[in-house]
Amino acid sequence: MKKSVFFGSVALAALVAGAASASTLDDVKARGQLICGSNPGLTGFAAPDANGVYQGFDVAVCKAVAAAVLGDPMKVKYVPLTGETRFTALASGEVDVLVRNSTWTFSRDTELALDFVAVNYYDGQGFMVNKSLGVSSAKELDGATICVQTGTTTEMNLADFFKANNMTYTPVNIADDAEGQQKFAAGACDSYTTDASGLASSRATLPNAADIVILPEIISKEPLGPVVRHGDNNWGDIVRWSFYALVAAEEYGVTKANLEEVAATTQNPEIRRLLGLEGDMGKKIGLDNDFAKRAILASGNYGEVFEANIGASTSIGLARGLNAQWTQGGLMYAPPFR
């Protein structure tokens, strides 16, 4: 009898564990809230504003997904994660989706059992130094002390770059961006290295921004994008197409402001499919047909999100560059809504 109770409990344990990760979509709907892993503070990408509400370029993706799934862009709980903890948090189910300047690499996609569903920012790793150091190229950094976030691809690229150029350096392994900025500002390291977008964001928050230069070398490819767990492909599709809706909206000139007007007048079948006026796009991923419309209304199309958070008019002042639409010579290219 003892034995059967014992095996019973083991089987129950297996069932409980199995049931916990049945469907992320159902979990999110039942909870009424999307849990989004975000950067603890990277101005322009994900940082709490004066009211403590997270705002930024990465946060906009979370809002779009929340709007598409739950109908309200504010129904998101942001979990701040460091470079070290982010993938574990996602893998363990602590967050539903991770949008935290995470680089898409082969081993993360396969070995870490994660799915990068899209690229929301094409980036590359750069170096930032103080002007007074008199350095104009990353190749002059031989012997420098360099702050680098631990648990990032940045750390590996840095090692590779110095090795390829036969130079040495002293790494200072820091936990997050805030610590990196503080160490760099105090002069505890000669240079701070991270994705160029992150450098622009960090520089904007430093008091002596004018004295700091970002060196011209970009030493890596860093395609940053939203990440979900392996195995729940429908959830991956939801995040992917909620994001692509923003990109497609920009391409077809649909903005937050003119969306209703376009929806009422347009005859373009692609736009009609995007906005759910034709076909059953949303139904195919377990949502309703208005999902893309709500995603766009959350904070505007991709171009609007870019300009509002990190664009030329903000303190971060990033140019579109690689992140322009493919029609403008960039890499932003939404697959057809068909």
Add this chain to the structure above:
Amino acid sequence: MALASDPPKAGFRLSMLIYDTRFRSITIQIVVLLLFLAGLVWLLNNAYVNLEAKGKDFNFSFLWTRAGYDLAQTLIPYSNDDTHLRALVIGLLNTLLVSFLGCILATVLGTIIGVLRLSQNWLVARIMTVYVETFRNIPLLLWILLMGTILAETRPVPKDFRLTEAMKAAGEEPKASMWFFDSVAVTNRGTNLPAPAFDHSLGVVDIGWNLPVSLNALAILAVMSASFWGWRRFIARAKAVQEATGTRPTTWWPSLLILFAPISALLYGLGFHLDYPQITRFDFTGGFQMLHSFTALLIALTLYTAAFIAEIVRAGIQAISKGQTEAAYALGLRPGRTMSLVILPQALRVIVPPLISQFLNLTKNSSLAIAVSYMDLRGTLGGITLNQTGRELECMMLMMGIYLTISLTISSLMNLYNKSIKLKER
């Protein structure tokens, strides 16, 4: 007349497992054991099922793959081409280094403070009370961060030490200067010290696994121990002569000769000199650089643990009966000698067992090192390796196993010591 005390002949019934006091305790123990095992199996099974669901396996082969990241301040040579296993060892050695030095310094400091806290001098005793209460009542992490910040923010940046041609022409001095005849520079990154160097170095030998051993150091160690051994023999002979003849031969200059002549000759032969740190483009080079990440962690761990050790020492001393002190005074011993000859040796018996747990605490607390970017075991294996390979379970279990091993080793060594100073009853 029948005897009423005949034992009942009834056979064993199942209900006796609960109602019979002879079996009840065994029944309860078996039930608890089964529940415990079931819980354990549940946990293991849960981990297994979840790993399976994520398509992850459980193996340690990642330890033999290329690490690909760099580390500052390593005790043995390391480059990003080495394996994750070597990075693990680097972290482990860094953990052991800071724990070992921390334990020694904390014991010395803690003993001094504990004794001073009992001082007759009112002011000294109160200052020590304030020290103990401040340090042990504020979380260690804050002390580590504070030490790191103090060192990074109050010391000048390396370039302030530089004297450029333009400054020379204008007759200006650099903003910061080195200490001890331009030999030591404390910047906001680290402490730069002169390092020994040799013109005619004997070189290094690799004893396997890329572990270089300096032949210079070996030669110096050999000569010094030979000198010391020779000197011991010489003193023993002088003593023998004194006992035999009543006159002690002159010992001071032969002693000096035996102790210092061979080592001086060796150092001269090797061309020994000090390599002073020099300011170069970004930072000091040459000499030996001790990064502030290490210094800050060591200072914080030492000061924090010393506060606890001080309390243990005080308790140990107060556990010794007042009569011992009075007896020592009656014999004419001064307070200092009373403490070191009578009280402390007895107090050690009370002090050592709780001291062991303080050593264990210090070692385990050293895993907060990441707060000041010191790359200990938690930083390499539990930080970068875990993150780059995605082997959370393996890395965590390995790390727990290693800390457990370190702790058990410390505690068994200290238990041996405790046994050796135990009251010997004859």
